[in-house]
Amino acid sequence: MRRHELLVIDRFEDDMAVIEYGQRTFNLPRSLLPRAAKEGDVIKLAVVLDPEATARRKKEVRSLADEVFEKG
């Protein structure tokens, strides 16, 4: 993979945006993109880890698991 691969909106298919990244494409729900996004726009994706939400989800799943698993 080359170093400076751009993320480009190739097209929209209903509620999906088809993003070109290098030699492949992937779909993003249109709702995750800014309203003004259009075909041919180059986008930046900033992925930020969310430790609080991760902890909340973990707690929720664990307590649910405790409920449904047979007590050992």
Place this chain on the structure above:
Amino acid sequence: MMTLSILALLVAVLLTVNSGWYFIRRAGKKARRQALYALLAFIISVAAAAGHPGGGPGPSGSLQSQPRSQAQAPVQAPAGTPLSRESQTNPSPRREEAGKLRVHFLDVGQGDAILVQLPGGQNILIDAGTNEAGPVVVQDLKQYAVAKLDYVIGTHPHEDHIGGLDQVINTFPVGKVYLPRVTNNTASYRELLLAIKNKGLKVTEARAGVSIPLGDGVQALFINPAKKNYDDLNDWSAVLRLTYGQTSFLFTGDAGSAAEEEMLASHQPLRADVLKVAHHGSRTATGTAFLKAVAPAYAVISVGKGNDYGHPHAQTLKRLQQAGVKVYRTDRDGTITAVSDGREVIMP
């Protein structure tokens, strides 16, 4: 009658020599068929000459017409030979029987790729699927014995149509390239333009009113894009109507409702026996009015199994069903081949 027989004999000899030469050069199935026709013409004309030396009415009249029309068969020889040029100025209904036009709707998953093989041996490729499907398209073209793509059409600059086109252009000799005059910013589109440039080719603009010079009784006319601008790249789709004898095909790319309205308003002939359903059967294409104007007997939807976009859309399938159209789908049927002899289209 005697002079006629001699004439027929001369034609037959000429044909034999011609197809013999062609046979050596190509040694293909077609050449063998031609050699057979020529031989047949030769034998019949000898028989006619021997059987009716005095001439006069009789079966010789019908016998004479036999080798004459058989002699039309080598029309399928490559253009440029004196014979094919002569017969092009002298078309006969028998011609269409001799040659068949084949349209292969290739199974490339979600995307479009269509190979049209003309009766005279020329090849047209309309789209080449995604980047990922590129090698599949190259393989398929080899399987259909494509040595050269005389015409390459990229309907519009979306990756599911032009993604594999650079690989195809880099693999096969290419005659002319047609694209609509609109760009996209993707690497896929840039790579297509680079492949064209690196091969020293130029792009011919595809727009309504532009025809492709094919010969062989085949006509191809672009009927979209008609306007100078569309909001959606899909509506820029190069839409090609191809006719062979009494049969016709409509290749719509991903043209949506705006393009359909424009095509209907232009009053160009839209009717077709086979409709390549636009935009993989999405709901925003193949409207009732457009479908009525095309009035196809068969429809082909090029679509990937379990795609993320809900293609083909139930509403579109219903519209096709209500119009009494028999629907073929690449996700279910794989590659679909339609064959026309100029009088009717045979579907699998």
